[in-house]
Amino acid sequence: MGRLVMKFGGTSVANIDRIRNVARHVKREVDAGHDVAVVVSAMSGKTNELVEWCGDASPLHDAREYDAVVASGEQVTSGLLAIVLQGMGIQARSWQGWQIPIKTSDAHASARILEIDGSEISARFKDRQEVAVIAGFQGINPQTNRITTLGRGGSDTSAVAIAAAIRADRCDIYTDVDGVYTTDPRVVPKARRLDKIAFEDMLELASLGAKVLQVRSVELGMVHNIPVFVRSSFDKPEDIDPHGTPPGTLICSEEEIMESHVVTGIAFSKDEAQISLRQIEDKPGVAAAIFGPLADANINVDMIVQNVSEDGKTTDLTFTVPASDYNRARDTITSSKGKIGYARLDSATDVSKVSVIGSGMRSHAGVAAKAFKALSERNINIRAITTSEIKFSVLIDAAYTELAVRTLHTLYGLDQT
Ligand code: ADP
Ligand code: ASP
Ligand code: MG
Numbered sequence: 001m002g003r004l005v006m007k008f009g010g011t012s013v014a015n016i017d018r019i020r021n022v023a024r025h026v027k028r029e030v031d032a033g034h035d036v037a038v039v040v041s042a043m044s045g046k047t048n049e050l051v052e053w054c055g056d057a058s059p060l061h062d063a064r065e066y067d068a069v070v071a072s073g074e075q076v077t078s079g080l081l082a083i084v085l086q087g088m089g090i091q092a093r094s095w096q097g098w099q100i101p102i103k104t105s106d107a108h109a110s111a112r113i114l115e116i117d118g119s120e121i122s123a124r125f126k127d128r129q130e131v132a133v134i135a136g137f138q139g140i141n142p143q144t145n146r147i148t149t150l151g152r153g154g155s156d157t158s159a160v161a162i163a164a165a166i167r168a169d170r171c172d173i174y175t176d177v178d179g180v181y182t183t184d185p186r187v188v189p190k191a192r193r194l195d196k197i198a199f200e201d202m203l204e205l206a207s208l209g210a211k212v213l214q215v216r217s218v219e220l221g222m223v224h225n226i227p228v229f230v231r232s233s234f235d236k237p238e239d240i241d242p243h244g245t246p247p248g249t250l251i252c253s254e255e256e257i258m259e260s261h262v263v264t265g266i267a268f269s270k271d272e273a274q275i276s277l278r279q280i281e282d283k284p285g286v287a288a289a290i291f292g293p294l295a296d297a298n299i300n301v302d303m304i305v306q307n308v309s310e311d312g313k314t315t316d317l318t319f320t321v322p323a324s325d326y327n328r329a330r331d332t333i334t335s336s337k338g339k340i341g342y343a344r345l346d347s348a349t350d351v352s353k354v355s356v357i358g359s360g361m362r363s364h365a366g367v368a369a370k371a372f373k374a375l376s377e378r379n380i381n382i383r384a385i386t387t388s389e390i391k392f393s394v395l396i397d398a399a400y401t402e403l404a405v406r407t408l409h410t411l412y413g414l415d416q417t
Pocket of ligand 2: 009010041042047048073136137151152153154155156
């Protein structure tokens, strides 16, 4: 007997039939004698609709009211799952973030979890064998008493944080794919499912665009050392062998991984924008004049490349920002034009970032060089490059994303055979 968190994403709770299927998965674990806390997302598409409604109501809406609106999708699915479970004769109770409470910062729409009181949920496991059905994605700020949300994909983070709070043995993330693959299996059919992946590699994959887990959930799993298992909710609950290991991917510490490859996986993100400042005078203080105001405006700059301008006397500086911050970044730079002193601003939003990840890169040289050659053979132009110990990224035209990902996937021997 153990203690489990089971998280179900949007597609897994998309309608009442799917919620019934989820309930049968929960019953399976309850019947096996486990204490179970379930974390649910909103029905697929619901959060997008709620976000859109806020925008339609007013483009410059109050962030607190945005959270009040978008948190409602999870309220519906948690209540519905509790109703279905009760109908199956299982003790169950739904919980909103504020009822537990899940205390968060006041950064509306991207709040961080500060503290979770798991005592009532744990007491109910003991006293009444009651399943807790928790609304993912939401919490409450203790100072303002307002509802907060954790950023898109945040139910993963709710689940891992709950697992830490109730000292669960494992956190199972049920989704619409049966594990973490070497790259998005919807884009590269030859992608291979990984049996295990280290927290470090998963952290990079998630932060560089693989949306299968929210980045913060991986960080929490790593800090609290909670094994996270990604698996499919579409497997029939009755077909699962209670004593066997189901298909899926275990995210765990590096030591538990016997066989390590140089490259673990490839991620990509189309949510990038490029800004190039042409003919900047090459003198001390210029970088500060550009990146200082962007930092003050809370805009994250990712890749930075500096090279000699066409005239051979001045420099060009290229950098990327998240597409959602593109307009603000442009405005911030143009209003500092006098201080920076550049001749022209060029920009592009139809770009994407393709990243190759692997902790094995630490001990292997020349991994990135191979990629640059393979991409050039495909006539894919690289606009910018960044590297770190365990990954490198290239910025390319968005139209070539799939071709670049497939090329690199084959190059590093990741294709399924
Ligand atoms: P949920 O609604 O269950 O949270 P998401 O849509 O957030 O599901 O995440 C699952 C999706 O992540 C998959 O459908 C898949 O297209 C995408 N994905 C991207 N990269 C990967 C990867 N490396 N492995 C598995 N899935 C990935
Ligand atoms: N429903 C929220 C979203 O779509 C949270 C989640 O699904 O994890 O972002
Ligand atoms: Mg998700």
